[in-house]
Amino acid sequence: MRRIGYILLYVALGLVGVFQIFPIIWLFMFSLKTNQEIFAGNPFALPTDPKWENYLKVFEGGIGTYFWNSIWITVVATVLTILVASMATFAITRMKWKFSGLVLGLIMVGLMIPIHSALIPLYNMFLNVNLIDNPISIVITYATYNLPITVMILLGFYTTIPREIEEAAIIDGSSIHRLFFRIIMPISAPIMSTTVIINMIYNWNEFVFVNTFISSDKFKTLTVGVQNFIGQYMTDWGAIGATLVISVLPIIIAFLFFSDKIMEGLSASAVKG
Amino acid sequence: MNKVMSNKWIIFLYTFPALLLIGVLIVVPLILSGYFGLMDWDGIGAMEFIGLENYITALQDSKFWESALHSFLLALFSALSLIAYLAVALILASKIKGANLLRKIYLIPMLLSSVAIAQLWIKIYNPSNGMLNSILRGLGIENPPTWLADPNIVLFAIFIPIIWQYAGFYILIYYAALKNIPESLIEAAKIDGATPLQIALKIKVPLIMNVFKVTIVLSIVGSLKYFDLIYVMTSGGPNGASEVMASYMYKLAFASYDFGYGSAIGFLLLIITLIVTVIIQKLTASKDKIQY
Numbered sequence: 001m002r003r004i005g006y007i008l009l010y011v012a013l014g015l016v017g018v019f020q021i022f023p024i025i026w027l028f029m030f031s032l033k034t035n036q037e038i039f040a041g042n043p044f045a046l047p048t049d050p051k052w053e054n055y056l057k058v059f060e061g062g063i064g065t066y067f068w069n070s071i072w073i074t075v076v077a078t079v080l081t082i083l084v085a086s087m088a089t090f091a092i093t094r095m096k097w098k099f100s101g102l103v104l105g106l107i108m109v110g111l112m113i114p115i116h117s118a119l120i121p122l123y124n125m126f127l128n129v130n131l132i133d134n135p136i137s138i139v140i141t142y143a144t145y146n147l148p149i150t151v152m153i154l155l156g157f158y159t160t161i162p163r164e165i166e167e168a169a170i171i172d173g174s175s176i177h178r179l180f181f182r183i184i185m186p187i188s189a190p191i192m193s194t195t196v197i198i199n200m201i202y203n204w205n206e207f208v209f210v211n212t213f214i215s216s217d218k219f220k221t222l223t224v225g226v227q228n229f230i231g232q233y234m235t236d237w238g239a240i241g242a243t244l245v246i247s248v249l250p251i252i253i254a255f256l257f258f259s260d261k262i263m264e265g266l267s268a269s270a271v272k273g
Numbered sequence: 274m275n276k277v278m279s280n281k282w283i284i285f286l287y288t289f290p291a292l293l294l295i296g297v298l299i300v301v302p303l304i305l306s307g308y309f310g311l312m313d314w315d316g317i318g319a320m321e322f323i324g325l326e327n328y329i330t331a332l333q334d335s336k337f338w339e340s341a342l343h344s345f346l347l348a349l350f351s352a353l354s355l356i357a358y359l360a361v362a363l364i365l366a367s368k369i370k371g372a373n374l375l376r377k378i379y380l381i382p383m384l385l386s387s388v389a390i391a392q393l394w395i396k397i398y399n400p401s402n403g404m405l406n407s408i409l410r411g412l413g414i415e416n417p418p419t420w421l422a423d424p425n426i427v428l429f430a431i432f433i434p435i436i437w438q439y440a441g442f443y444i445l446i447y448y449a450a451l452k453n454i455p456e457s458l459i460e461a462a463k464i465d466g467a468t469p470l471q472i473a474l475k476i477k478v479p480l481i482m483n484v485f486k487v488t489i490v491l492s493i494v495g496s497l498k499y500f501d502l503i504y505v506m507t508s509g510g511p512n513g514a515s516e517v518m519a520s521y522m523y524k525l526a527f528a529s530y531d532f533g534y535g536s537a538i539g540f541l542l543l544i545i546t547l548i549v550t551v552i553i554q555k556l557t558a559s560k561d562k563i564q565y
Contacts, residue, residue: 009364009367009369010369012361012364013361013364013365013369013375016361016375016379016440017375017378017379019437020378020379020381020382020437020440020441021378021381023382023393023394023397023404023437024381024382024385024393026397026404027393027396030396038402039401039402042407042411043404043407043408084290084291084294085291087287087288087290087291088287088288088290088291088292090287091283091284091287091288092288094278095278095279095280095283095284095287096275096278096279097279097281097284103288103292106292106295106300107291107292107295109295109299109300110295110299112494112546112547112550113299113303113543113546113547114497114498114519114542114543114546115498116498116500116518116519116522116523116539116542117302117303117306117539117540117542117543117546118298118299118302118303118306118539119302119522119523119526119539120306120309120316120522120526120532120535120536120539121301121302121303121305121306121309121536122298122302123316123526124305124309124316124532125297125301125302125305140294140298141298143294144294144295144298144299145298145299147291147294147295148295151291166278170277170278176277176278176280176283180287201384204386205384205385205386205387205388205389206386207386207387207388207501207505208500208501208504208523212527222386223386223388223389224388226388226389226392227388227505230392237396237402240392240396241396244389244392244393247386247388247389248385248386248389251384251385251386252381252384255377255380255381255384259377259380262380262384263376263377263380263445266380266383266442266445267445267446267449
């Protein structure tokens with residue numbers, strides 16, 4: 001009786017796993033098929049003769065530009081967020097001043113608000129300073145909207161740094177900047193790497209800001225570029241599949257290597273109650 | 274030491290970049306959204322002050338109410354589905370072999386962009402050649418639904434990829450919370466003769482109630498903000514059957530160039546989200562903190 005119960009539980013967990021993973025496997029498979037093969041109707045069939053040409057077609061169509069934009073915008077915005085968030089977290093948790101709680105509260109407001117409420121004014125502001133269709137608008141928006149979550153993740157670690165470390169440094173004649181850049185930042189490397197990976201995932205996947213602020217193809221990132229491609233390929237399922245695979249592969253590969261960091265970051269982003 | 278660590282100039286230097294970015298790109302736009310809502314404005318030409326007209330229009334706009342209803346339905350579905358995620362996490366955390374691997378597999382969809390998820394599910398739902406209808410035809414169902422094209426089904430059809438996207442995330446959170454329960458409590462219950470089901474419902478679930486309440490807030494507030502997935506999958510269609518607040522606002526501004534009215538809807542979205550957040554937090558607030 002107990003055994004049967006356990007088997008049923010495993011079956012249930014396995015079914016959930018299939019539901020979660022099969023659509024992605026199906027995507028990989030149809031990215032290597034021809035339309036005839038896909039439309040023949042067996043979604044479980046392996047591609048008979050893998051059509052790598054689908055990928056070639058997508059690269060020749062110019063997905064490289066979107067890919068490169070996604071990479072550099074993701075990296076620059078992430079570096080900016082981590083630097084600004086680390087400095088603010090340092091001042092809030094390690095320095096003594098009256099308004100630290102207030103400033104923290106202000107930063108945390110960003111966690112609750114729906115970004116769409118700010119979208120029209122943001123668009124208008126960028127239009128007025130000539131930053132519409134300029135990647136700078138995307139970089140600073142990403143950097144800003146990821147600040148609250150980054151500060152929140154850093155906060156827990158920063159409050160646990162022993163006072164003695166600071167005292168020793170200051171007594172040795174170190175300046176605050178030296179203390180921050182040479183001691184605090186290096187010892188917070190593990191938690192910083194968690195925020196880096198979370199920031200990168202958010203930036204890589206972001207859609208609405210790019211869709212609103214960027215109109216030239218040369219500045220678009222993958223999420224919006226994928227939309228273009230799919231509009232253009234219409235009924236060519238293989239090419240659409242290849243486009244989607246190219247856009248999700250970096251994240252899936254990152255997950256294979258950094259799954260523990262990613263899970264840590266995602267949990268931290270939730271448990272704020 | 275204290276003098277160095279309370280140097281006002283340094284504190285200013287270290288917090289200013291964050292405050293500048295948040296002030297200019299989050300706080301100011303939110304306030305401006307309420308202000309623009311008082312204007313008749315196409316986004317390019319001059320603004321004309323019309324008082325509360327946009328807000329009054331919104332309250333009488335059946336399309337806005339319909340989109341709000343859809344947002345709240347999605348929020349309700351999301352909150353209800355948490356129970357299923359909790360059940361999976363309970364099974365997973367009961368010394369199952371391979372729990373760690375399963376947890377990772379469950380999480381993969383959460384990492385993909387909403388655009389990629391939307392495009393993938395458009396293909397899955399494709400009435401003639403999609404995966405779903407291919408399977409249904411294989412099972413002998415002659416006329417499977419058209420899913421995203423059917424106004425009666427579309428909202429449910431959109432909810433499936435939402436489950437697909439977020440299930441792993443909530444299971445991850447519940448699993449971590451369950452693993453934090455001291456083993457001694459479970460052992461004590463076993464000695465007293467409690468069955469696994471009793472242990473799960475009477476001991477484990479109450480002990481992680483605080484985490485569960487946080488996820489209720491997260492899922493409901495998150496649902497009110499849904500945009501990317503729906504915008505890409507159906508763009509609110511067919512005929513408004515899957516329109517949500519954010520997609521309605523977006524269309525008003527960036528498709529109809531009604532920036533004044535769009536801003537008013539955006540501001541209402543902000544107010545509604547804040548009110549709902551406060552209400553749920555009040556409702557779920559626990560008076561007593563759980564201690565092990």
